[in-house]
Each structure stands twice: as C-alpha cells, then as structure tokens.
Amino acid sequence: MRPTPPLPTHPPVPFAAESSPLLETHGLELRPGARRLLAGLDWAVHRGERWAVLGPNGCGKSTLLRALAGLCQPSAGSLLLQGRPLERWSVHELSRLRSYTPQHHHDVFGMTALDVVLAARRPYAGRFGWLSAHDRERALHALARCDAAHLAQQDVRSLSGGERQRVALAAALAQDVPLLLLDEPTAHLDVPHQQAVCELLKALGDRAVVLSLHDVNLALACCTHALLCTDREAPRWIAGPIEEVLRPDTLQAAYGWTMVPVDLEGRRHYLPAASR
Numbered sequence: 330m331r332p333t334p335p336l337p338t339h340p341p342v343p344f345a346a347e348s349s350p351l352l353e354t355h356g357l358e359l360r361p362g363a364r365r366l367l368a369g370l371d372w373a374v375h376r377g378e379r380w381a382v383l384g385p386n387g388c389g390k391s392t393l394l395r396a397l398a399g400l401c402q403p404s405a406g407s408l409l410l411q412g413r414p415l416e417r418w419s420v421h422e423l424s425r426l427r428s429y430t431p432q433h434h435h436d437v438f439g440m441t442a443l444d445v446v447l448a449a450r451r452p453y454a455g456r457f458g459w460l461s462a463h464d465r466e467r468a469l470h471a472l473a474r475c476d477a478a479h480l481a482q483q484d485v486r487s488l489s490g491g492e493r494q495r496v497a498l499a500a501a502l503a504q505d506v507p508l509l510l511l512d513e514p515t516a517h518l519d520v521p522h523q524q525a526v527c528e529l530l531k532a533l534g535d536r537a538v539v540l541s542l543h544d545v546n547l548a549l550a551c552c553t554h555a556l557l558c559t560d561r562e563a564p565r566w567i568a569g570p571i572e573e574v575l576r577p578d579t580l581q582a583a584y585g586w587t588m589v590p591v592d593l594e595g596r597r598h599y600l601p602a603a604s605r
C-alpha cells in the first residue's frame with residue numbers, strides 16, 4: 330500500500346471527555362445459541378487504543394464484535410458507547426460513532442468499489458441525502474490509503490478476496506468515526522498488505538480500534554492491548570496491555586498448543602512448537 334497521509338477527521342457526534350472510555354462493558358454476557366460465549370466481562374476501550382480480540386475458533390470473537398456494533402443483543406450486562414447505553418443511540422447517531430466491518434461480504438448488486446466506499450459517507454449526507462464533492466474526495470482518499478484506488482470503478486463482485494477486504498477497510502476509514510470494529514481485517518491479505526494495514530491502524534491517532542485476529546504476531550505488531558479467550562468452554566477472557574496478555578502460558582491455555590517465544594529485531598514473536 331502507498332503511504333497516503335490521512336485527511337483531517339470529521340467531528341463525531343457528540344464528543345466525550347478525552348479521558349472517559351469510548352466503549353465500556355459491564356458484566357457483559359453473550360449467549361447467541363445454546364452455549365454461553367462470554368460472561369461477566371468488565372472492559373473499557375479508550376481513544377488511541379488498538380485492541381486485538383484473540384482466541385480459538387468458535388470462542389465468540391465475531392459475536393463480540395457484532396454485539397459491540399449493536400447488532401447482537403447481549404443476554405446480560407450492559408454496553409456503553411461514550412457513556413450512553415448502546416441501545417439509546419439511534420442508527421444514524423451510531424453510524425457517526427462506530428464502523429463495523431464483518432468478516433464476509435455478500436455483494437448482491439453490481440456496485441463499483443467507489444460506490445461501496447461512498448455508502449460509508451451516507452451519515453454525512455446533506456439535506457436531500459446528496460453526497461458532496463468532499464465526500465467523493467474522502468472516499469477516493471480512503472481507497473488510496475488501502476491500495477485500492479485502481480479498483481474504484483470495478484464491480485465489487487469481481488474483486489479478489491484481498492481486494493474486497495481492502496475496499497471494506499477503505500469504507501471503514503471513509504466513515505470517519507472514533508471507533509472502528511474490524512472482524513479479521515487481514516484474513517485475505519498477503520504479507521505486505523497485512524503489514525500496511527498494521528501501519529495504517531497505528532496511524533489512526535486518537536481513534537480506537539477493536540479487531541479480531543488469528544495471527545498473534547500481527548497482533549503484537551499493531552495492537553496496544555489484547556482481549557484473549559483462554560478457555561472456550563468456561564468461558565474465560567483476559568484483557569490488558571498486549572505484552573501482558575499474550576504470554577507463553579496464556580497462549581497455551583487459549584490454543585492448547587505450545588507457542589515458543591522468539592525475540593527478533595527488538596520485538597517478541599511466537600512460533601508454534603512442532604507438537605502440543
């Protein structure tokens with residue numbers, strides 16, 4: 330990806346005090362089906378923090394992201410965005426506070442990549458629902474930041490998995506919100522694009538990001554904090570600064586596999602051992 334500098338951000342509605350959490354959970358419980366995925370989670374996300382959500386398949390990472398986006402009802406506890414319960418924000422207000430990028434994209438209509446990113450500018454549309462030249466400029470800029478400017482006029486249904494993922498990330502950037510929720514944003518990306526996304530997220534300044542990942546090393550490279558599921562059945566989650574949460578013992582507990590720490594170029598990495 331080209332290092333395209335960010336544009337100044339649009340003021341979200343309304344501003345919270347800088348020190349108060351952007352997002353809070355109190356005693357959060359998620360039980361979308363028969364199994365309880367999460368229980369009693371007290372957690373806070375502040376501006377400028379990048380949280381990696383990690384854990385084994387089926388532990389509830391995507392369900393948690395959907396709940397944080399207001400798209401899945403908790404079975405107990407509360408979720409606050411800028412100090413107000415999530416359910417008390419209108420859909421329109423929420424669209425100026427948080428973006429949500431799902432893991433899979435099901436494109437039904439023949440839209441260009443630019444149309445998809447422009448749709449993320451809808452929350453800022455004028456009186457008659459019209460988007461302005463400024464919105465178009467922001468959308469094109471976001472596509473450029475995600476190395477997708479050359480895809481602007483292409484039908485999204487014809488994009489490769491990695492290209493579609495970069496267009497989705499561009500839409501999240503164009504939405505210009507203080508909180509980005511990204512479900513496995515690097516799953517389809519090659520190594521250079523994974524690294525570029527990592528740098529892009531680190532350049533988001535005082536916005537907060539919550540992203541689910543499977544790659545522990547990518548999480549260590551781009552996140553400040555981690556929320557790790559260490560027991561899928563109990564269920565148990567631990568949260569905190571990333572180097573404190575991602576340790577050989579917690580990774581072993583989470584994945585049931587030995588992860589060997591390796592220090593390289595001044596940074597901690599983990600390699601899976603040959604056997605459990």
Ligand SMILES: Nc1ncnc2c1ncn2[C@@H]1O[C@H](COP(=O)(O)OP(=O)(O)OP(=O)(O)O)[C@@H](O)[C@H]1O
Pocket residue numbers: 361362363366384385386387388389390391392393
């Ligand atoms: N609406 C639902 N009804 C029943 N079960 C559900 C529902 N939504 C999620 N689940 C179950 O909850 C569990 C967690 O699913 P989720 O997609 O959140 O996991 P994940 O941690 O993101 O997994 P992966 O790493 O495989 O992407 C799974 O066992 C899933 O089958």
